[in-house]
Amino acid sequence: MQRVESEIARLIKEVDYDEVTYLFNKLAGGKRLRAKLILKIASEHEKAPLLAAIVELIHGASLLHDDVIDEASTRRGVESVNATDGSKIAIMLGDILYSKAFTALVEFDRAIAKAISSSVTSLSKGEMQDVKMADEFNADEDKYLDMLYLKTATLIEAAAYAAALLAGKDAEKHAIYGRNLGLSFQIIDDILDITSDSATLGKPAMNDYVEGKCTLPYIYLYKELDEKDKERLKSSHAKLLNEDETLWIKTKIQEYGTIEKSFLLAKKLSQDAMEAVKGDEELTQILQTMIKRSY
Ligand code: FPP
Ligand code: MG
Numbered sequence: 001m002q003r004v005e006s007e008i009a010r011l012i013k014e015v016d017y018d019e020v021t022y023l024f025n026k027l028a029g030g031k032r033l034r035a036k037l038i039l040k041i042a043s044e045h046e047k048a049p050l051l052a053a054i055v056e057l058i059h060g061a062s063l064l065h066d067d068v069i070d071e072a073s074t075r076r077g078v079e080s081v082n083a084t085d086g087s088k089i090a091i092m093l094g095d096i097l098y099s100k101a102f103t104a105l106v107e108f109d110r111a112i113a114k115a116i117s118s119s120v121t122s123l124s125k126g127e128m129q130d131v132k133m134a135d136e137f138n139a140d141e142d143k144y145l146d147m148l149y150l151k152t153a154t155l156i157e158a159a160a161y162a163a164a165l166l167a168g169k170d171a172e173k174h175a176i177y178g179r180n181l182g183l184s185f186q187i188i189d190d191i192l193d194i195t196s197d198s199a200t201l202g203k204p205a206m207n208d209y210v211e212g213k214c215t216l217p218y219i220y221l222y223k224e225l226d227e228k229d230k231e232r233l234k235s236s237h238a239k240l241l242n243e244d245e246t247l248w249i250k251t252k253i254q255e256y257g258t259i260e261k262s263f264l265l266a267k268k269l270s271q272d273a274m275e276a277v278k279g280d281e282e283l284t285q286i287l288q289t290m291i292k293r294s295y
Contacts (some may be wrong), residue, residue: 001015004035007053010098023085023093027060028076032060033185033286034159040282041163050107051166054116055159057101062123062155069131072212112162119158126150134212137237139222144214145183152189153182173276178240178281180273181188185290187266190215191259194250207247212238216265221249267291 035052042048066072067080067085074080082090098120100141105113129147159176164171192200193208193218203295208215214222214237222233229252234244253259270287277283 001032001035001039003049004032004039004052004056005029007049008056011053011057011104015087015096015100017096020096023081023089024097026078026084028078030059030076032056033158033290037156037178037181037283037286038159038163040286041160041169042167045166047107048163048166050104051112051116051159051162054104055155057097058116059155061094061098061101062120062127064090064097066127069127069192095123097156108162109165112165115158115162115165119154122150122154123152125162126152126154130213133214134238137222137234138214139219141216141219144216144219147182149179152186153179156182156185164285176276177273180269180276181240181287183288184266184273184287187216187262187269188290191262191266191273194253195259206249209237209249210240216262217253217258220261221253221256224256224258225252 012021012117015021022091034055038052038055039048042051057249063075066082067075068082068090068226071082072080073083080090081093102117105116116188126149130151133143157175157178160181161171161175164174190208190213193215194206194207198205218233219280222230224231233249233252236249269293274284
């Protein structure tokens with residue numbers, strides 16, 4: 001991972017603008033899940049750290065823009081750039097990061113460059129769907145999962161696919177692994193938004209519903225409730241929740257076991273991911289660590 005961090009630092013230095021170096025150094029690095037995945041799949045290849053750096057810059061750019069869109073005040077436990085330096089700076093820093101990443105992609109074969117760059121179109125489509133879907137209460141599970149696939153899984157899928165191409169491994173199987181891991185990861189993230197406290201999350205708890213995002217535990221809950229309670233749940237959608245409503249929602253979620261139900265789907269997707277790369281201990285390990293995060 002040290003080599004990935006050096007590649008990231010080198011690309012940022014090449015931007016040749018002190019303000020960008022300063023702002024970038026203020027960002028917390030995060031878990032670097034995508035980079036770790038690339039290194040595990042293409043460990044032998046000398047260009048794996050550069051590919052990992054590219055994907056992390058794209059991911060970082062998407063989070064900078066996402067925080068502007070979500071008007072978030074924290075990211076990875078520290079104040080977000082839009083909060084400290086304003087939305088204009090956050091957007092442009094994001095633009096610099098992902099354009100720099102795209103420039104570096106020319107170092108790779110066309111198939112790799114295409115996989116990574118087209119996944120950015122998908123993730124932008126997913127983000128747009130996410131924003132639009134938050135306008136109204138959504139109880140459609142498939143629609144929600146389609147959006148999640150685009151918003152979160154496509155970049156991980158592309159990272160795994162591209163790393164496999166680089167390493168001369170089965171790219172299709174690794175793409176299936178990345179896609180299912182990405183979906184499972186986001187479902188667990190959605191669960192943690194409800195089950196964790198704000199100190200652990202580095203952002204307010206139960207914020208998804210306040211932002212209008214009907215994640216799986218809410219979708220499953222809606223299906224279980226009677227008409228009156230369906231209306232009550234919908235009336236809290238996309239609003240700041242008071243203590244009574246928070247407690248009511250949490251009690252109902254517990255009563256109907258919708259966290260457990262969501263977790264079962266995350267687990268099934270993880271199993272599908274493991275199945276795709278059967279026998280690869282390291283890739284299996286990444287998934288197991290991720291699943292454990294939810295306890
Ligand atoms: C986090 O979702 C956001 C994403 C995974 C994708 C965001 C994508 C864009 C803004 C498209 C633009 C892309 C580039 C490269 C500039 P979330 O809000 O559910 O998660 P959070 O709780 O971590 O904020
Ligand atoms: Mg967000």
